[in-house]
Amino acid sequence: MAHDEKLIQKLAETAKIIRRDAVEMIRAGKLGWIGGSFSQADIITALVFHHMKHDPKNQEMAERDRLIVSKAHCCETVYAALGEAGYFSKELYRSYGQMGATLQAHTERIVPGVEYSGGSLGEGLSFALGQALAARIDAPRDSSGRAVPRYRVFCIIGDGESNEGQIWEAVMAALHYKADNLVAILDHNKFQSGGTVEERLNMMPWVDKWKAFGWDTIEIDGHDFEAILTALENADKAKGKPHAIIAHTIKCKGVPSFEHKNLHFGNISDEMYAEAMKALK
């Protein structure tokens, strides 16, 4: 069923705020990961501002859903979403990337609301699986005696990151443990740091691969809120298997003149800043 238009509009507006705040952070720190931060921004917005169960006023709530951003370099839109949600003061944005600051250029658990410290790619899905399995400890049982996990775990991974073998170890283990409270979302923005994923190490077709590993798998437009929300809700319904959402995204999505270029890491010039603020009004 289609979602309320007002909800979709609100999410789209929030995603603009998230991207704008990410731009401000990158300017403040004079460096950042604009491409992968922007490609995942709509997925993060849908999760943090609608789908996930969490409470910035009760941050350690045991039953909170977990968001693990395995491609932890894409930290700016994670920080922007958490700041917007009220996990910490937006004042922190101004010290992003600076010596001694809380907000550094890879996500770290010292930041309120961040669940995963990363940087070395390939590890987050294993961590997320561990969290998904931990949700069964002391969990209530259904009528057949099966543990009903106390929370869900959402893990964003990169297409370049998927070159790492450890991703596929986690994929196999998650099926073995029937971790149906685990949702992996592939931010398929077609680029990694040094070029396209196709020319570096082609792992396509993604859907066939995840299905072959036994996961409940679908493919969506990762910038279409209706599609994102529907995919997340369907993942709740399908039991007995972990879930993969292959999200087609655009690197640097949100500022037309940046899109499809591999703006992977760097600063934002005055000219780029003006373009970004115009596009994200």
Ligand SMILES: Cc1ncc(C[n+]2csc(CCOP(=O)(O)OP(=O)(O)O)c2C)c(N)n1
């Ligand atoms: C184990 C490891 N190898 C290499 C790197 C360096 N590195 C940082 S980002 C990146 C590219 C990642 O590509 P992708 O997962 O597609 O991320 P996105 O394009 O969304 O930024 C690489 C190779 C790293 N952080 N960790």
